[in-house]
Amino acid sequence: MAAQAPEMEVPKGAELLQAQADLWRHTLYYLTSMGLRCAVKLGIPTAIHNLGGVSSLADLAAALSIPASKQPFLGRLMRALVTSGVFANGGKNDSGAELFGLNPLSRILVDGVVADEHHSQTSFVLAGTSRHYMEAALGMADWFKKDATGPVPSVFEDVHSASLFDESTAALDPELDALVTDGLAAHDNLGIGTIIRECHDLFKGLESLTDCCGGDGTTARAITKAHPHIKCTVLDLPKVIDKTSADGIVNYVGGDLFHTVPKAQAVMLKLVLHHWSDDDCVKILTQCKNAIPSREEGGKVIVIDIVVEPSLGPVMFEAQTLMDILMLVFTRGRQRSESDWHVLFTKAGFSDYKIVKRLGARGVIEVYK
Structure with a gap:
């Protein structure tokens, strides 16, 4: 006879709704990472810097050559990235338009600046959110189920048959290898x-x-x-x-x-x-x-x-x-x-x-x- 499953205390009321909201956050955190990647690929931190450190959505869209049809979507992306702490809320201008600013996090994502202690972290972001990194992370559950004799390979090695920081990464993807190398140097020197x-x-x-x-x-x-x-x-x-x-x-x-x-x-x-x-x-x-x-x-x-x-x-x-x-x-x-x-x-x-x-x-x- 099968053992009876133990009873579970099910959350109710406000606790249940909070649990659901927390579940949304944890399940969808990857969208924050993808939004950050998008911002780096578009050059948003550098554009805001070149606009004086704070920008309206219209000026930002113009600087990035974003089509007018996509401006509302850009606003939604910026709202999410301000909420997650990637950018700062810059208040409003004289016309009442919302402004977006740089904070310490987004300042280290500005490219093309020569200054003491500035080591742009864009390569770290692009490597960490790359397809190969995502595929490796998706392989964690299968990796845990596999037994290993001798040194345990990383999940990345198991999924891609390559090791980071050596020639096998370049063979897997030269662009990824360059990003990883640049990202590691920027990370270590910061x-x-x-x-x-x-x-x-x-x-x-x-x-x-x-x-x-x-x-x-x-x-x-x-x-x-x-x-x-x-x-x-x-x-x-x-x-x-x-x-x-x-x-x-x-x-x-x-x-x-x-x-x-x-x-x-x-x-x-x-x-x-x-x-x-x-x-x-x-x-x-x-x-x-x-x-x-x-x-x-x-x-x-x-x-x-x-x-x-x-x-x-x-x-x-x-x-x-x-x-x-x-x-x-x-x-x-x-x-x-x-x-x-x-x-x-x-x-x-x-x-x-x-x-x-x-x-x-x-x-x-x-x-x-």
Whole structure:
């Protein structure tokens, strides 16, 4: 005889209607992402910037060459994106027309601006909302049902038979590969000025630093500009270094951080380790440990990465957990809590660490031999 299903308390009245509204929101969140993608593809943030930072719908439509027949639909898109916090409500002009403005989020989506600390995030948006990303996310349920022996592939690998950040992505789709590369660089370089200002003592007394996976040296050059006495070396894959022109400021080394890390007083891993499994992180950290002197000699590994922490508030915690799902779907890595970081540092043979500062979703961690 089949077991009787347990009784369930069914929500009623206002609670039932609120549950339905919440269900709409969660089911349709992807439309916010698609609306954001649409805004980036149309160039709306850049257009509003060029119009002085605030614009009426008519002026925005004219700047974007939107046909008159589509203006009402553009208004509906902008209303949704203002509601979700992508753009700001700019009030009304003298004619009573609604105005749309930029806020901190949409300002980092403006292209063509040369300014300190500005790294346009449009490639991050376009990669994250691409067809290949969406298809991978749709494969999560099937992925969970499959057993795996050995290292567990990412959902992206399972769906596309390709891994992000290597040659297989380019073979899958060259345009996606370019977007992912540009988006990763913009994402990683954003906020380095804030880190340098807020954690000035982080680099105090250092004579040399190796920036692992430092790309074209944007972060290393910013450090050298603020601390001219530090000799910075960038380690990255040969395919990255070969595309980088020598600038006489930073030393570039092509290599693999799993096998060797150029010796320096400090080694920096900025938004690197969350791409890798725990076992791989221990291997990377061990190489970093071998590259630095003792704590007494000023040696340290600087880890700048997300430290998952509910006390940061619901919005920031949600962003961190979404980034963790991003890692689950597209890499073999994960986002980590402080206790997770502690385990990794201990396994890699480090004696101590301290979180120097929490900056938004990220933590700045000094790790010692």
